Amino acid sequence: MSAIQIQHVSRHFGDTIALEDVQLEVKEGEFFSLLGPSGCGKSTLLNIIAGFLQPTSGFVYIGGENITDLPPYHRHIGMVFQDYALFPHLNVFDNVAYGLKVQKMPRKKLKERVMECLALVRLEAFAERMPHQLSGGQKQRVAIARALAVQPSVLLLDEPLSNLDAKLRKDMQFELRSIQKRVGITTILVTHDQEEALSLSDRVGILGDGKLQQLGTPLDVYRTPANRFVAEFIGQVNLFEAYSADMQPASSGYRYEVPGFEVDEGVPLSIEVSGEHGPSVLFMLRPERISILPEEQNGQSNGMPATLTEVGYIGNALRLKAALIKGEITIQAPDPQFPRLPKPGDKVYIDWEQEDLVPLGLKEEPNGGR
Ligand SMILES: Nc1ncnc2c1ncn2[C@@H]1O[C@H](COP(=O)(O)OP(=O)(O)O)[C@@H](O)[C@H]1O
Ligand SMILES: [Mg+2]
Structure with a gap:
């Protein structure tokens, strides 16, 4: 009742x-x-x-x-x-x-x-x-x-x-x-x-x-x-305003591109979505869902190259900003179990799982204003 x-x-x-x-x-x-x-x-x-x-x-x-x-x-x-x-x-x-x-x-x-x-x-x-x-x-x-x-x-x-x-x-x-x-x-x-x-x-x-x-x-x-x-x-968030890149479904769904973000020279950040969405979708990515690897440990990882621009240590975690080739991403990583803290300028690789990109529905306003 x-x-x-x-x-x-x-x-x-x-x-x-x-x-x-x-x-x-x-x-x-x-x-x-x-x-x-x-x-x-x-x-x-x-x-x-x-x-x-x-x-x-x-x-x-x-x-x-x-x-x-x-x-x-x-x-x-x-x-x-x-x-x-x-x-x-x-x-x-x-x-x-x-x-x-x-x-x-x-x-x-x-x-x-x-x-x-x-x-x-x-x-x-x-x-x-x-x-x-x-x-x-x-x-x-x-x-x-x-x-x-x-x-x-x-x-x-x-x-x-x-x-x-x-x-x-x-x-x-x-x-x-x-x-x-x-x-x-x-x-x-x-x-x-x-x-x-x-x-x-x-x-x-x-x-x-x-x-x-x-x-x-x-x-x-x-x-x-x-x-x-x-x-x-509720918490910190990366928001990506993504636009449909092609109307035909790709292997794992429809492909969207995020203007303002490049993972390589001239290569836009892209997101694949299963099922059909509108011409534009706003995606959320929580900072703690992003994994971060120092450059030398990268090996065969398919992460995106990035450069740390801000490093904040809050005891149990690190709050970081990392610049991709184009665009900046906020990351929260657990307290590192090694003596040296990363510093701005360090080269890293970052990565996330497809399912960590959560669609927030159709974007209502052209400039993302509320
Ligand atoms: N007695 C009042 N007279 C005029 N405006 C009020 C009065 N009480 C609240 N408001 C206005 O109503 C809105 C909501 O206030 P309130 O409920 O106190 O917010 P919150 O508790 O979430 O901070 C605010 O814009 C506030 O200025
Ligand atoms: Mg109140």
């Missing part, structure tokens, strides 16, 4: 169209992320689900019930904000107890419930602390405990980890996922961090310009992006 259904939701702010006809369903118990760049409408959609904002048109259902006109406090939703929004004058216990006191829960039961929630986020020992005596990660855990205390049917998280430093953010990502699994609560996480969305979620919705660009598992959206926007937003 769908826990949450968003039906044709649009939201305008004056002339700004923050959301346009968004349709999606989140399943019971699912960890779902809304991923997109800043300003694409993520918070607007989350606030519409929470009831803090009304859609200009469309409907929101929770547990099969149309709740579009229901005020926030009747929606059984727990929400966590980027800035934690703890009550500064209340200690940890009273922050978590807040919603339960509003519900007039009896004292003994309330205490049990608060301690249960603090145990869930591993903060039992911090009940007496004031918010200013907590680290960023601890504050965020209090905010999560507070949201879960009232046993909501849905947990909404708006960029909850983006104020934390990189290492703590990674730890909290695992923790968030493990809390969500233990509680089994339907969760929507809003984030602009693609790694966070991919690593935590059962499914991801990619928002761009107020429109839902793609809905799928992390694997779907990374490996088979629906369009150029998704391909470029």
Whole structure:
């Protein structure tokens, strides 16, 4: 059953169209992320689900019930904000107890419930602390405990980890996922961090310009992006705008050529495609799918000769740019298991498998603009 259904939701702010006809369903118990760049409408959609904002048109259902006109406090939703929004004058216990006191829960039961929630986020020992005596990660855990205390049917998280430093953010990502699994609560996480969305979620919705660009598992959206926007937003990418070279099928399919790229003097980069496509196709090639060999090790490899133009070492990998005879390609290679790093100017051979070229459908605009 769908826990949450968003039906044709649009939201305008004056002339700004923050959301346009968004349709999606989140399943019971699912960890779902809304991923997109800043300003694409993520918070607007989350606030519409929470009831803090009304859609200009469309409907929101929770547990099969149309709740579009229901005020926030009747929606059984727990929400966590980027800035934690703890009550500064209340200690940890009273922050978590807040919603339960509003519900007039009896004292003994309330205490049990608060301690249960603090145990869930591993903060039992911090009940007496004031918010200013907590680290960023601890504050965020209090905010999560507070949201879960009232046993909501849905947990909404708006960029909850983006104020934390990189290492703590990674730890909290695992923790968030493990809390969500233990509680089994339907969760929507809003984030602009693609790694966070991919690593935590059962499914991801990619928002761009107020429109839902793609809905799928992390694997779907990374490996088979629906369009150029998704391909470029999720990770790094080489894009090739290829044009049909001959109308007759070649041995393994139709042949396309990529203007601006040459693998040898006067020899264009060409791509063979099984089945029929249009006169032009946009292909994606992920940087980590490209293999790279130093010149002297090339032997009988059929790689393309290239010259490194940029070398960036990021610890677990190398980020490289390599110039072909004509055109430049971005490569990501695992940390080399030999002492010397390659350097700009080094001659190499690069290669990839035919299946690593993923067609993104027909190219819509002549100059590849979006
Ligand atoms: N209250 C508001 N008044 C006017 N414009 C708004 C308001 N809230 C959001 N917007 C606009 O709507 C768009 C989407 O905003 P938002 O949902 O906050 O994006 P995100 O959370 O993805 O960064 C932006 O262009 C933003 O400026
Ligand atoms: Mg936002």
